[in-house]
Amino acid sequence: MTNTSTKNKVLWAVATVLVLVYALFPVISILATSFKSPSDLTSGKFLPSGGTATTDNYEQILVGDAQGLFLSALRNSIGISVIATFIAVVLATLCAYAIARLDFPGKKLVLTTALAVSIFPVISIVTPLFNLWRTIGLYDTWLGLIIPYLSLTLPISIWTLAAFFRQIPWELEQAAQVDGATTWQAFRKAIVPLAAPGVFTTAIIAFFIAWNDFVYGISLTSTEAARPVPAALAFFTGASQFEAPTGAISAAAIIVTIPIVLLVLLFQRQIVSGLTSGAVKG
Amino acid sequence: MASITLNHLVKKYGDGFPAVNDISIDIADGEFIILVGPSGCGKSTLLRMIVGLEDITDGDLLIDGQRVNDKAPRDRNLAMVFQNYALYPHLTVYENIAFPLRLAKGKHSEDQVDKLVTDAAATLELTDHLQRKPANLSGGQRQRVAMGRAIVRQADAFLFDEPLSNLDAKLRGQMRSEISQMQRRLGVTSVYVTHDQTEAMTLGDRVAVLKKGELQQIASPRELYEQPVNLFVAGFIGSPSMNFLPATIEGNTLQTAIGDLQIPEAKAQKAAGKKVVLVGVRPEFFEDAKLVEDHKQSNGSTFTATLTHTEWLGNEQYGYINFDPAPEMRELLNSLARDMDADELRPQVVVTLDAASRIRGGREAEIWLDTRKLHLFDAETGENLTRDAEAGAELTREANQERAEEIATAQGTDANRDSGMGGGTPQHAGASAASPAASPDAAGRDDAAGRPVGGTGTGGKHAAG
Numbered sequence: 001m002t003n004t005s006t007k008n009k010v011l012w013a014v015a016t017v018l019v020l021v022y023a024l025f026p027v028i029s030i031l032a033t034s035f036k037s038p039s040d041l042t043s044g045k046f047l048p049s050g051g052t053a054t055t056d057n058y059e060q061i062l063v064g065d066a067q068g069l070f071l072s073a074l075r076n077s078i079g080i081s082v083i084a085t086f087i088a089v090v091l092a093t094l095c096a097y098a099i100a101r102l103d104f105p106g107k108k109l110v111l112t113t114a115l116a117v118s119i120f121p122v123i124s125i126v127t128p129l130f131n132l133w134r135t136i137g138l139y140d141t142w143l144g145l146i147i148p149y150l151s152l153t154l155p156i157s158i159w160t161l162a163a164f165f166r167q168i169p170w171e172l173e174q175a176a177q178v179d180g181a182t183t184w185q186a187f188r189k190a191i192v193p194l195a196a197p198g199v200f201t202t203a204i205i206a207f208f209i210a211w212n213d214f215v216y217g218i219s220l221t222s223t224e225a226a227r228p229v230p231a232a233l234a235f236f237t238g239a240s241q242f243e244a245p246t247g248a249i250s251a252a253a254i255i256v257t258i259p260i261v262l263l264v265l266l267f268q269r270q271i272v273s274g275l276t277s278g279a280v281k282g
Numbered sequence: 283m284a285s286i287t288l289n290h291l292v293k294k295y296g297d298g299f300p301a302v303n304d305i306s307i308d309i310a311d312g313e314f315i316i317l318v319g320p321s322g323c324g325k326s327t328l329l330r331m332i333v334g335l336e337d338i339t340d341g342d343l344l345i346d347g348q349r350v351n352d353k354a355p356r357d358r359n360l361a362m363v364f365q366n367y368a369l370y371p372h373l374t375v376y377e378n379i380a381f382p383l384r385l386a387k388g389k390h391s392e393d394q395v396d397k398l399v400t401d402a403a404a405t406l407e408l409t410d411h412l413q414r415k416p417a418n419l420s421g422g423q424r425q426r427v428a429m430g431r432a433i434v435r436q437a438d439a440f441l442f443d444e445p446l447s448n449l450d451a452k453l454r455g456q457m458r459s460e461i462s463q464m465q466r467r468l469g470v471t472s473v474y475v476t477h478d479q480t481e482a483m484t485l486g487d488r489v490a491v492l493k494k495g496e497l498q499q500i501a502s503p504r505e506l507y508e509q510p511v512n513l514f515v516a517g518f519i520g521s522p523s524m525n526f527l528p529a530t531i532e533g534n535t536l537q538t539a540i541g542d543l544q545i546p547e548a549k550a551q552k553a554a555g556k557k558v559v560l561v562g563v564r565p566e567f568f569e570d571a572k573l574v575e576d577h578k579q580s581n582g583s584t585f586t587a588t589l590t591h592t593e594w595l596g597n598e599q600y601g602y603i604n605f606d607p608a609p610e611m612r613e614l615l616n617s618l619a620r621d622m623d624a625d626e627l628r629p630q631v632v633v634t635l636d637a638a639s640r641i642r643g644g645r646e647a648e649i650w651l652d653t654r655k656l657h658l659f660d661a662e663t664g665e666n667l668t669r670d671a672e673a674g675a676e677l678t679r680e681a682n683q684e685r686a687e688e689i690a691t692a693q694g695t696d697a698n699r700d701s702g703m704g705g706g707t708p709q710h711a712g713a714s715a716a717s718p719a720a721s722p723d724a725a726g727r728d729d730a731a732g733r734p735v736g737g738t739g740t741g742g743k744h745a746a747g
Contacts, residue, residue, distance in 0.1 A: 169366065169368065171364050171366060171368035172368050172370060174335050174355075174364075174368070175362070175364055175368035175370075175431075176370075176381070176385075177334075177335070177354070177355040177356055178333055178334075178335070178355045178356070178360065178361065178362045179356075179361075179381055179382040179385055179431065179435075180356045180382050180385040180386055180435075181356060181385050182354075182356065183354075185385065189370075189381075189385075190370055193370075193372040194371065194372065
């Protein structure tokens with residue numbers, strides 16, 4: 001018994017390490033690359049060669065030549081993703097609440113439409129959108145990106161939240177009403193605290209999706225007015241036309257990863273699963 | 283404290299199906315009313331209409347004489363205990379109990395809230411758990427927290443929606459007696475929904491039996507048991523349930539599938555003119571003929587039957603007699619069984635015999651039946667032909683008197699104990715002391731495995747367990 005469990009543990013540990021290495025190797029590779037000097041890029045070594053590690057790449061994108069390109073892109077990315085996430089979560093919360101609570105005709109239709117939209121290939125609507133946006137003046141604006149981002153984030157938000165809301169015991173709301181709460185108080189004091197983790201989780205997922213988008217970002221923008229980071233990276237150039245911008249791109253990639261990591265760490269506490277247990281006899 | 287009046291209440295859903303159909307009940311101040319019936323009979327809907335969670339389609343609901351049809355639940359000042367407790371998982375036990383007080387903003391100071399919550403927790407023996415979250419409590423503790431939330435505020439009435447159905451049999455017996463004690467002590471009007479007839483019989487001052495949204499009979503448990511108005515009530519109340527035997531009447535003789543029975547003339551007369559009747563016999567009306575004392579013999583009729591098998595339970599034993607009813611009678615018995623939620627439809631008579639009886643399955647035996655107590659039912663309408671309304675009403679009057687006395691006693695002792703502690707808030711009182719006395723027996727009976735399926739096989743589901 002003990003033998004097998006020890007053996008199991010070792011196997012699990014080995015598997016975990018393998019998966020970790022597989023998943024984190026590209027990130028570490030980029031991290032290492034971001035500290036290499038241009039001449040060191042093609043050295044073929046994983047780490048910067050001894051003594052040549054440099055922060056030039058970071059300086060370049062934050063305070064140097066590429067500053068204008070990168071910082072405005074960062075601002076665009078944050079702004080657009082936050083707004084798109086906010087709108088998606090608010091709309092999806094209302095929609096999912098209705099789906100979970102009410103019986104109305106067309107409920108199935110809403111859900112299947114959401115699913116259909118989310119599996120629709122992005123690339124096929126980029127061209128029509130490009131033409132449409134140019135005609136109506138949304139091309140290269142924040143709004144021009146927020147709207148397509150909603151089409152990506154809304155369906156998945158609706159699905160996640162609807163699934164989450166279905167688990168909330170609605171008797172709580174009735175119990176609160178009997179206990180003397182108004183409809184609004186019952187919602188705020190009994191339902192919102194339980195729904196919050198689900199909403200946070202959904203918000204994070206929606207934010208990732210908007211933050212990581214490349215296709216819309218590069219197709220529907222042309223200047224620094226609205227271009228988000230993933231698209232901006234493609235426009236980096238080296239110091240001269242003979243130099244590859246690999247180092248700067250790596251540095252930028254590392255920097256845009258930071259908000260995501262921070263976000264997860266910050267909201268980790270909110271995403272407490274099983275908070276609803278104990279409300280009712282399961 | 284309040285009286286509640288249900289005046290021709292109707293609840294219709296969108297498809298026009300009446301879930302509750304024209305129910306009128308007067309609930310007196312301090313009375314404990316049980317709503318009982320098979321699943322889908324509308325008992326929970328009715329309760330939710332009283333508390334305000336369901337709209338009332340038609341009729342009037344009065345609390346203390348005031349019409350409250352259009353009032354929101356929070357304006358009715360009723361407390362409800364939900365079947366699945368509905369505790370707020372993000373709040374501690376203390377905050378769960380304090381929740382109603384906190385909602386009534388400004389009415390209670392922080393000190394008052396603390397005192398009320400502590401008192402309620404003490405009554406329910408939750409003091410040690412006040413800082414825990416519901417998720418970490420056992421089923422019984424959660425149940426008590428739900429009760430705490432109800433008693434902490436001075437609600438006009440308590441409404442219970444199958445509060446014990448999620449507990450195991452032993453705990454159920456214990457909580458049942460605690461609820462009963464608490465209701466008497468607080469003297470609060472209570473309405474209690476259950477499908478468990480043990481709860482119905484033991485808790486209720488009056489029990490309302492519902493079937494398909496219609497009120498069949500409302501009376502004290504004893505009246506329901508001894509003077510049921512119709513087949514449904516007779517079959518639903520009692521465990522093992524009443525046996526129904528199709529019979530033809532000739533003079534004072536009932537010809538049944540298990541033999542001919544001589545019945546008192548008074549009873550026979552009430553069924554005069556009916557060709558076929560259903561004889562309702564409770565299992566305990568039977569006895570092993572050898573064990574019946576001589577002076578009692580004349581009260582009944584003796585017949586010979588072959589038992590298929592017997593079950594010895596220690597204090598008594600159950601015997602089973604199979605019979606074969608005519609096809610149209612079988613149909614009637616089947617539909618009766620369906621009404622009561624049972625699916626097993628074996629035409630069978632259950633007899634209760636003395637534990638000392640040596641009658642065993644497979645052999646012919648002489649069985650005595652107390653014919654004074656049996657009832658005759660109209661085979662078509664199900665109406666009880668031999669019901670003695672006056673005797674029934676007398677039983678309910680007695681029950682009412684007992685209730686008044688019990689409340690007086692409970693509150694009298696409570697007042698003495700509380701003197702100097704102030705206020706009408708619930709205190710320790712008998713809750714803990716009382717439970718062991720009442721529960722083991724009750725729980726044990728609930729548990730009895732293989733409890734016989736009564737009568738024509740219509741027992742089953744509606745009994746505890």
